[in-house]
Amino acid sequence: MTRGSPYAPHTDAETAAMLDAVGADDEESLFDIPEDVRFDGEFGIEARGERELRTELSDTFARNRRLTEFLGRGHHGHYVPSLVDDISRRSEFLTSYTQYQPEITQGFLQVLFEYQSMLVELTGLPVANCSMYDAATALAEAARLSNRVRRVSGTRVLVPETLHAGKRSVLDNYVSGTALTVETYPMDDGNVDVDALAERVDQNTSMVYAENPTVRGAIEERLSEIGDIADDANTLFCLGTDIVALGLLEEPASVGADVVVGEADALGMPTSYGMGLGLFATREEFLRQVPGRLVGAGEDAGGRRAYTLTLQTREQHIRKERATSNICTNQAWVALRTAMHVASLGPDGLVDLAKRCVTDAESLAAELSDLNGVQAPVHDRHHFREFVAHTDQPAEAIASDLEKEGFAVHVVGEHELQVCVTDLNASKTDELVAAFEEVL
Amino acid sequence: MFEVPEDRKYLESHEYATTDGETATVGISDFAQDELGDVVFVELPAEGDEMTRGEEFGVVESIKAVSDLYAPVSGTVVDVNEELFDRPELVNEDPYGEGWMLEVEVSDADEFDELLSPEEYRDQTE
């Protein structure tokens, strides 16, 4: 007696009757696989029971050390309300497919329409898609968009010298099949060196990318000037940000952003080893160049407003090699969770959370700076969630010692640590400061 | 049966150009609009743009397909049917009339000789 799949419900009698109905002797005879490529070996994967596996995996994950993470640089954890976990797991959401039959999937379509609408409110741009994989691929798609739009003729994509290595590598790969080239511009004390950028931007520039906050946590002070520089050169201005920062920092549309990209899963998801939700918003002008799915409002035969995937001719299943992107499966369920989290916060809650990202980072930087051998923040700027600290001793050694004390921070230079504080670890900052004192 | 008026000539890719004046009216055929289905979007060049025979000059989009538009003749665009931007359905309803796309000042009248006659085009679509 072999052990079959616990999720295939067939009884032996049922299997026999079905085989009979199709006129087959046994299941194997239904496979039309030539003998020479037929696999008759074993994978060597032993089946386990559900309880057994829960124990096994719980033990496996227990081998991860429980550290209090003061980590950010593009992947941020905030407290996720129970409502989000509870309702996002409803099977009608979790186990549904892309909404190719909109009449029976109005619920999810409306959630995605609401997600798009929130991004429109927060970015000030009129078009937001219903997700890219993560911030890195969203940035890369923005560069590809800049290469398609007719009013931009250049091929140079300018990014900050401090761009996150993961984002840079994804960007390089996504433009490798185009005429685009990626170049860096310098930073000046944690902000864009606007004068140096102005010298580098020319008519052959396709896109300028800047971040607010930057990867090192600084808030940009001259965004409008960057927008003007891009505009004067007939170049797209792509602004990278995140869903919480959007609740307080300058509205992207007001500083001339043509495309907004970034990470939206700072809300809705726990830290999840870098799993993302790429936000992507742009101007009406580029609507038909947008990558990924869009949900629109229309009307049904009963005269009621109804939602549907729309403008699908941009997408790979219709336009094949001329599609705006190859993306098909996206991050829809993460978008659902993020939208629920934003809705749970409401406007007051989002603004308050964003303000705390500023005040908590500033007070932690001040406390660390009080210690001998630490100066923080290294940039004379305002900060959002995180900042870089200079350490007189080698940063690597301090981080390693801090880990032994139960804390994780980033090493970003020989004498530079980066520390990120959110509502998840804000209550542990005193302990972190104490640990610093211990290891310095 | 699709309508193929006699007063114009055709490209194999289903664009037409009228032959009865100093400028040519350019659009897509009845057959083409039917193949595409409901047209939802039309992208056209601006007045004053130059176009070259056989090259792309715009895009027409339905909910299930996108087609590039190819210039049946070379010349300068002197008028654009901006009505189509608000009412793309005119391409379906009246491809040879209100659904016209461009008015082009033809730079080389000899190019008409290379287009399909109504009869040849009709044969192609049958």
Place this chain on the structure above:
Amino acid sequence: MDYDQARYSRDDQYEPLLAEKNATRVEIDEEDSPLPDELTRDAVELPDLSEPELARHYTRLSQMNWGVESGPYPLGSCTMKYNPSFTEDVAADPNAAVHPDRSARSVQGSLELLYDLQDYLARIGGMDAVTLQPPAGAAGEFAGILVAKAYHEANGNDRSEVVIPASAHGTNFASAAMAGYDVVELPSDEDGRVDVDALEAALSEDTAALMLTNPNTVGLFERDIVDIAEMVHDVGGLLYYDGANLNALLGRGRPGDMGFDIMHYNVHKTFATPHGGGGPGAGPVGVVEELAPYLPSPRVRERGGNYELFDPEESIGKVHGYQGNWLVLVKAYAYIARLGDEGLADSSAKAVLNANYLASQLDYEVPYEPFHHEFAATAGDRDAADVAKRMLDYGVHPPTTKWPEFVPEAMLTEPTEVENRDSLDDLAHAFNAAMADSDEELANAPSKTTARRIDQVSAAREPRLSWRALDADGE
């Protein structure tokens, strides 16, 4: 089965939008802001509702949606299986919620799971090395084609073309084009398989790769696969396997044994991670030994009982900012481990049996046989999209329609192994009853779903993509 989907409605809409229920504009004043005025926005306007109101809103929306747990979901090439509940609990382990920049020594558990999953997938596909980074099938294709490109370039061999059958998934074409290749489209032969003569003509010194789905998109196994592989390899090209249909082959055939050099796995199909209304998925890529140095970085390896991340020496770099869709990978691991060898093999056996049984109960022609886990029925002189809309009224989700294009009025159907005979009979009834209904009944369908037939044309002519756009429109 009789069926009526939940329908909350008021006047000319269904459940109102969050913003229509209540929204507030919160001004950001300099007095109580930690930042100078010029660095902040003026205001934020968002929905402003209490938790009970939100719970009700989202519960209602969930009721106006359809999932695998609602009923049959036989979308061809999508593999809508049951998603075991316990995998959600496993993925929700708080110890698994770690930041991607943690030191390897502090996340040995996570790395161990990734390492074991690399190993499982390699065994299942007959591949030598696996990356888990691509966050979806299409991202896997893109990564795989970049690996092929890097390999050819390293061999001083610039190639410009990728050959793809006309019936392939649209992502294949788009992924190859994104990597900078020209796409050469291959027609199918009379029985729906690769036309070997056409392939011969299409292959050349310019061929970087041939991308194939096997079984193909109408469920037929490419019987000439060994010859096809030889032809591709003879011109120096690589053979790429699109894993969308792997659910047909588990334990019966492995891409690596058929001559494929690169493959991606759709874990949200074959390994039952939930589709989540469109994602997230994961698209790990497996390759043969010779291509392993080009895989995305980092990968996971084991050294003396410790797990570590490393960059393959000739790596193409990254296709995702971090490590891909981690939580999805956890669920896939749990599923594979739950089934083991025999469970996986049984999944394919029952998936193929179910497809064959369902087809045998249909009053439809199925032009291409012998199919495996999916089949393309044809609606003949009826419009497949209309028939599908009518099927919604019989309490099932319809199959994929009008694709692949070489099958007239295609209804591409993949019931998966999770349906029992009763449920397949219900599905067959829905197919047959819809087909027997009048043109008028088809045109007026659906009526039992939340929304009636939606006008796609007007939605596309005047795109309204946010509640702000609805406001501007006077709604």
